[in-house]
Amino acid sequence: MIDTLIEMFSYDFMQKALLTLIIISVIAPLIGMPIVMKRLSAIGDAASHSALAGVAAGLILGVNPVLGAVTFSVLAVLGIEAFRKAFSKYSEIAAVVVMSAGIGLTAVLSGFITSGASSINSFMFGSIVAVSDFEIMLTMGLSLAVIAVSWIFHREIFAITFDEEAAKIAGLPVKSINFLLMLLTAITVAAASRIVGALMISSLLVIPVAAAMLIGKSYKNTVVLSVIFAEIFSVSGFFVSTVLNLRPSGTIVLIGVAVLLILMICRGRDR
Amino acid sequence: MKEILIVKNLSFKYSDVPVLRDVSFSVEKGDFLGIIGSNGAGKSTLIKLILGLLPYKSGEILLHGADVRTRKPNVGYVSQKVASFNTGFPATVREVVLSGLKKPSLFRYTAEDMRRLGECLERVGMTEYGNKLIGRLSGGQQQRAFIARALIGGSDILILDEPTVGIDAMSVKSIMELISEINRSGVTVIMTNHDTPTLVEAADKLLIFCEHGNAELVKKNELSLAEMSELYAGKRRHHHD
Structure with a gap:
């Protein structure tokens, strides 16, 4: 087994894929935390399904699919904001409408793809071998930008996530920070969709945060724990999938769900 | 005494429903102003207007001498x-x-x-x-x-909107004592509360919302409880000297 792992990780693409996965596992819970706390987890799903439509559009137009995913994902969160204003008392409708539009558009556009049809499939569930050097650099660049912006605005993001009204009265630019948060979510989803898979990314946004919430002792501690959990899920899932020849994204998600269930059971016993 | 908050001829409508009509009052530094009135009388709307959370067209609100529409008020x-x-x-x-x-x-x-x-x-x-x-x-x-x-x-001004909702009776008492203590330390307090007797006891000035969005400012020692009740019910008006 060790020999298999050593052999696999002697390949350049495997090392790059692991490094990208490690960075994605920092940004997903970093953005997932305020999204979960604001009870907007569905936005991850809406953005990821729209990212798939972007992949299809990219393949049709001959543009890099990751760039297509970023563009459509950003358009999706802008659409969510517009729908939230129109249905201010039923804001959950917004994410569902945009997600439905994303699925519909993906289904229609996929019928026009003449070459590289397997790319759609690889974006749905993630693919390591299909990732190009350009996509790895793009994903790394976007991830570093998300980490930097999240760090610079971490106090504002906390204040607005905890109590939007008080933040508004304190003079914080609530609308701008909320928009920034949506934008970061879109970028995170699109950046991660190549490796983790568009259908899997929202679980990486939510499951590490859910696990961390069970044992977190403060907001800061919960954010740090959620990043640690995401790293454990991804790296262990990546190794297990390599050894057992499974799909990495699915393995990562299933390990995450298993750890969450174990923590829930242990916490239930402690009570 | 220095006036920290001045509200002049303030009127406000939600769509076409008038909530506040020509409300005028001022709060001096160190005051404890209690805002009382029945549910829907306009207490929370007035608080939101003072905080700059709602736009208004008619009247004026000056906090620390500045219009709350143009400068974000510095309040707790x-x-x-x-x-x-x-x-x-x-x-x-x-x-x-x-x-x-x-x-x-x-x-x-x-x-x-x-x-x-x-x-x-x-x-x-x-x-x-x-x-x-x-x-x-x-x-x-x-x-x-x-x-x-x-x-x-x-900030030297603390605004509280129904701060004792969802709190048990014993804690309400200690919270009210804490707010009075903060006021005694020099912080101006403006507060609404569903528990009118508790607020009347703690405040030294009362803004009483009557029917139809009118409000009257009274000093607590100027009127008896019975007179205040009449004012509250809109059966009389109070005239300042």
């Missing part, structure tokens, strides 16, 4: 947060209070920030609860933390 604000609070939110009392700082430093809190944190926690009697998760505390303790958050910004 405490809402009914306890009643609608997400107790699963994993934030400590310390984190919540520090979020009230007006301009926190980017990388780490300064020694001055930490000194103010310690001072505010001590002031509300929550020093030993700084590292506790706020969702695990009682309603009274949570509201003390929110009062500390409102104080840490260093």
Whole structure:
């Protein structure tokens, strides 16, 4: 087994894929935390399904699919904001409408793809071998930008996530920070969709945060724990999938769900 | 005495429904103003207008001499947060209070920030609860933390909108004592409360909302309780000298 792992990780693409996965596992819970706390987890799903439509559009137009995913994902969160204003008392409708539009558009556009049809499939569930050097650099660049912006605005993001009204009265630019948060979510989803898979990314946004919430002792501690959990899920899932020849994204998600269930059971016993 | 808040001929409508009609009053530095009136009388609307959260066209609100429409008012604000609070939110009392700082430093809190944190926690009697998760505390303790958050910004005016909603009777008493103590230290207090007798007892001025969005300002010792009740019910008007 060790020999298999050593052999696999002697390949350049495997090392790059692991490094990208490690960075994605920092940004997903970093953005997932305020999204979960604001009870907007569905936005991850809406953005990821729209990212798939972007992949299809990219393949049709001959543009890099990751760039297509970023563009459509950003358009999706802008659409969510517009729908939230129109249905201010039923804001959950917004994410569902945009997600439905994303699925519909993906289904229609996929019928026009003449070459590289397997790319759609690889974006749905993630693919390591299909990732190009350009996509790895793009994903790394976007991830570093998300980490930097999240760090610079971490106090504002906390204040607005905890109590939007008080933040508004304190003079914080609530609308701008909320928009920034949506934008970061879109970028995170699109950046991660190549490796983790568009259908899997929202679980990486939510499951590490859910696990961390069970044992977190403060907001800061919960954010740090959620990043640690995401790293454990991804790296262990990546190794297990390599050894057992499974799909990495699915393995990562299933390990995450298993750890969450174990923590829930242990916490239930402690009570 | 210096007037800290001046409201002149303020009228406000939600769509076509008038809520406030030609309301005028002023608050001096160090006052404890209680705003009372029946449900839907316009108390919370007035608070939102003072805080600059609602736009208005008719009348004027000057806080620290500046129009609240053009300059964001620097006030400490405490809402009914306890009643609608997400107790699963994993934030400590310390984190919540520090979020009230007006301009926190980017990388780490300064020694001055930490000194103010310690001072505010001590002031509300929550020093030993700084590292506790706020969702695990009682309603009274949570509201003390929110009062500390409102104080840490260093404003000399504290606005409280129904701060005792969702809090048990014993804690209501101690919260009201805390608010009176803060007022005695020189902070101007403006407060609404569903529990009118408790507010009437604590405040030294009362803005009484009558029917049809009219409001009258009275000093507590100027009128008897019976006269205040009549004013509250809209059966009489109070005339200042």
